[in-house]
Amino acid sequence: MSSFLDRILGPRISIDERSKHSLRYGTPGFLLLAARVLLLVSVFLPYWHMELQAPQYPDGLHMTAYMNSLTGDVAEIDGLNHYIGMRSLYEAAELERTVGVFIMILFVVMLELAAYIHTRWAALLVAPVVFFPVVFLVDLHLWMRHFGLNLDPEAPLSNAVKPFVPTALGKGGIGQFVTIATPGVGLILAAVASVVLVAALFFHRRAYLPLVKQQRLASGTPNGC
Amino acid sequence: MKDKRTWFRFLPATAAAFTLCGATAASNAQSMRDVETVAKERGLTNADLIAAAKTYLPSGQKDEYLMFASGGHAGQIFVVGLPSMRLLRSIAVFTPEPWQGWGFGVGNEILEEGFPNGKANLWGDTHHPALSETNGDYDGEFVFINDKINARVAVIDLRDWETKQIVKNPLTLSDHGGTFVTPNTEYIIEGGQYAVPWGSDYVPISKYKEEYKGSVTLWKFDRKRGRIDKDQSFAIELPPYWQDLSDAGKLASDGYFFMNSLNTELATGGIQDKKPPFEAGASRNATDFLHIIDWKKAEQVYKAGKTQEIKGFPVIMLQTALDEGLLHVTPEPRSPHGVDVAPKGDFIVVSGKLDPHVTIYSMEKIKKAIASKTFSGNDEFGVPILDFDSVVEARIEVGLGPLHTQFGPDGYAYTSLYLDSAVARWTMGGPYGSGTPEPDWTLVHKTPVHYNVGHIAVAEGDTVAPDGKYLVALNKWSVDRFVQTGPLLPQNLQLIDISEDGTNAPVIYDMAMGVGEPHYAQIVKADKLNSWATYPEVGWDPHVQNIKPMAPKKGMERVQRNEDGSVDIYMTAIRSHFNPEHVNLKQGDTVRWHITNTERALDATHGFAVPMYNITASLEPGETVTIEFVADTPGTFPFYCSEFCSALHLEMMGYLMVEPE
Numbered sequence: 001m002s003s004f005l006d007r008i009l010g011p012r013i014s015i016d017e018r019s020k021h022s023l024r025y026g027t028p029g030f031l032l033l034a035a036r037v038l039l040l041v042s043v044f045l046p047y048w049h050m051e052l053q054a055p056q057y058p059d060g061l062h063m064t065a066y067m068n069s070l071t072g073d074v075a076e077i078d079g080l081n082h083y084i085g086m087r088s089l090y091e092a093a094e095l096e097r098t099v100g101v102f103i104m105i106l107f108v109v110m111l112e113l114a115a116y117i118h119t120r121w122a123a124l125l126v127a128p129v130v131f132f133p134v135v136f137l138v139d140l141h142l143w144m145r146h147f148g149l150n151l152d153p154e155a156p157l158s159n160a161v162k163p164f165v166p167t168a169l170g171k172g173g174i175g176q177f178v179t180i181a182t183p184g185v186g187l188i189l190a191a192v193a194s195v196v197l198v199a200a201l202f203f204h205r206r207a208y209l210p211l212v213k214q215q216r217l218a219s220g221t222p223n224g225c
Numbered sequence: 226m227k228d229k230r231t232w233f234r235f236l237p238a239t240a241a242a243f244t245l246c247g248a249t250a251a252s253n254a255q256s257m258r259d260v261e262t263v264a265k266e267r268g269l270t271n272a273d274l275i276a277a278a279k280t281y282l283p284s285g286q287k288d289e290y291l292m293f294a295s296g297g298h299a300g301q302i303f304v305v306g307l308p309s310m311r312l313l314r315s316i317a318v319f320t321p322e323p324w325q326g327w328g329f330g331v332g333n334e335i336l337e338e339g340f341p342n343g344k345a346n347l348w349g350d351t352h353h354p355a356l357s358e359t360n361g362d363y364d365g366e367f368v369f370i371n372d373k374i375n376a377r378v379a380v381i382d383l384r385d386w387e388t389k390q391i392v393k394n395p396l397t398l399s400d401h402g403g404t405f406v407t408p409n410t411e412y413i414i415e416g417g418q419y420a421v422p423w424g425s426d427y428v429p430i431s432k433y434k435e436e437y438k439g440s441v442t443l444w445k446f447d448r449k450r451g452r453i454d455k456d457q458s459f460a461i462e463l464p465p466y467w468q469d470l471s472d473a474g475k476l477a478s479d480g481y482f483f484m485n486s487l488n489t490e491l492a493t494g495g496i497q498d499k500k501p502p503f504e505a506g507a508s509r510n511a512t513d514f515l516h517i518i519d520w521k522k523a524e525q526v527y528k529a530g531k532t533q534e535i536k537g538f539p540v541i542m543l544q545t546a547l548d549e550g551l552l553h554v555t556p557e558p559r560s561p562h563g564v565d566v567a568p569k570g571d572f573i574v575v576s577g578k579l580d581p582h583v584t585i586y587s588m589e590k591i592k593k594a595i596a597s598k599t600f601s602g603n604d605e606f607g608v609p610i611l612d613f614d615s616v617v618e619a620r621i622e623v624g625l626g627p628l629h630t631q632f633g634p635d636g637y638a639y640t641s642l643y644l645d646s647a648v649a650r651w652t653m654g655g656p657y658g659s660g661t662p663e664p665d666w667t668l669v670h671k672t673p674v675h676y677n678v679g680h681i682a683v684a685e686g687d688t689v690a691p692d693g694k695y696l697v698a699l700n701k702w703s704v705d706r707f708v709q710t711g712p713l714l715p716q717n718l719q720l721i722d723i724s725e726d727g728t729n730a731p732v733i734y735d736m737a738m739g740v741g742e743p744h745y746a747q748i749v750k751a752d753k754l755n756s757w758a759t760y761p762e763v764g765w766d767p768h769v770q771n772i773k774p775m776a777p778k779k780g781m782e783r784v785q786r787n788e789d790g791s792v793d794i795y796m797t798a799i800r801s802h803f804n805p806e807h808v809n810l811k812q813g814d815t816v817r818w819h820i821t822n823t824e825r826a827l828d829a830t831h832g833f834a835v836p837m838y839n840i841t842a843s844l845e846p847g848e849t850v851t852i853e854f855v856a857d858t859p860g861t862f863p864f865y866c867s868e869f870c871s872a873l874h875l876e877m878m879g880y881l882m883v884e885p886e
Binding site: 057073075076079080083156 | 799800801824825826872873876
């Protein structure tokens, strides 16, 4: 059992060795830490903005999505959306908003663990976090698509407005409204974290792959990980 | 769907293009030559162009000042922006007003508070608005107004600009001398005018001197509750002299207030019996009496219980007032209109219509005269008369028919001249003397106005810190100023630029006021107000300025038939529907119709109007109202939103069906 764990954790580095090559061994750990910080900070920041511009709203209508909440003029936008038969935005991504923060905590724990694992298994822990911003946007797009294509046919303006897919990023339009969707600082931080994590994996591989190979040769187990 | 990357690349370019377009458009179209062309075509002089430039507000720009003007016998308050002189809105007070849904199901209980002896009186004659003050300066929280015809005072909350309370004076039926506030709005002063027996009971006019009463009422204001506290209010009996306008002292005169009087002759008219009419009888004496009342002392006398209950209201009787030294009078030019306290509280300016002077009294001298009992005698009611020469500081001849005085920040004072149709600018002396280049106590300039000016209002011109800048002459006649609108002509409110010294004080705008006759107005810096743009929360009851616990909420709409047979309707309104849309009642049902406007958007007001039942309400975003009525008329009644709210506004309706018995 312990040998299984050892195989996953990979070669350990002595304190002497670490201090001799502090840059080599420190870099992946530091980058993983940086990614953790970025993700943690992002939880408190907006992930996504949508602005609706129309003549009768000189300041526009604004909606902001956080990891766990939807804020801004949501009630007003819902009120307008009812004309075209769109469901309340509060009904969108309920599960995602409920578990979002826990997922982020899980991500942080995974990255914490990844820092202790010196084999390719670390990549398995890091990969979901790397893809997270993309998954976020895809999820957002799917919700928009789902809401936009499933309009209530009994709605007041259903004759005038055909089902449509609101834009998840960039400029769109519906009726007299111009919609502008932009990523929030939180999402940008998460994206930066993804880049940092890819770099972390690169330096991780550079630091530990030679050691893993050495260990494999020494133990003579060709199938070792 | 557009490629998002393309769009991101385009954004800065679009922004730049937009800016460029804007710049070119501006530089293309307009040059001073174009201005000259337009001016020539329209026959405008340079002075006209300057006046236009000083007053014109491009779309979207906002006024610097708000003028709260009484509405005269319209019974409302009118709010005008300065310098644009645009009528921004009216505030319904004593008169039902359908646009604001005032008195057609909503606000009825407040209007009813003011019904004299419970008898419906559905109009008012508003004269003198008073903005609430802190340390003698407007604080923008409340505005009060009197109703001269029935002696009532109303309280308007300037968070939502709605009337919150109307109190009926139990002692008298006319209160031209209201409303004026003490420097911290401790009291709202309501002076009676035409003397009547207490409570307006029947007494033959032959007993005028004995039974007809003058009075002044001090309404205690409870700022926290935003209401007049009737239980802490009291009145003072005065001789039946037709007390008129008043003004509260401040700073040097803090603790006092001043009132004019018209009829110290005790004339009782009788033109039909060939007796002198009031206009002659009440103007016989060369002087009337300026009343000087120590309200802080009066408050102590009231608190000590030295009052008499009259018509259920505590009154400090005239004899008590004299015994306690609360009341002094001093001669003033006859038939006076305004009594106006200077910014530092040190001078009191009075003008009598039939005397071309303004008379300036010194508070210091008044106090001295009171202390040393420098009396020239007592009037026939025993009121001590302060010797005129001992209390007067200056007299200035300003012109014919001087009425009201307001103050600038720099030592200038302004007096309206009714007969001259002009506004006089004159200099004050004493501590104000150094503010003006001209010598003290002299007439500097007269600006002609059109025509027959009554009150004038200077920006914050009756506070401890006048702003000057603008003066509005509230002219009674407009004669030839506007295109003919039939034989009833609008009033003419003229804006005068008083920002420069000396003889330069031109009229720069004429505003036709065709909805009422403003008497007095106060002009407050707009940023002193903290108005709500929408009600703070959905389900707001403006009457208590809090959430109504049983306000209808989304998802809770219903028609509820109670055990006692009454019906509660819980309805919500949002663009573009009411819920419920079908309301079934039985003839004779007592109905409480609760409606919440659940909107949060600025300006998303809904109306609620029911035919045949004389119901119309204005529901501003967040507001909840309750309308009570008896469904006495059977039939089918389409109710609808009466405020154009949305593209599907016409569809925002429902059916009230009242089944016959």
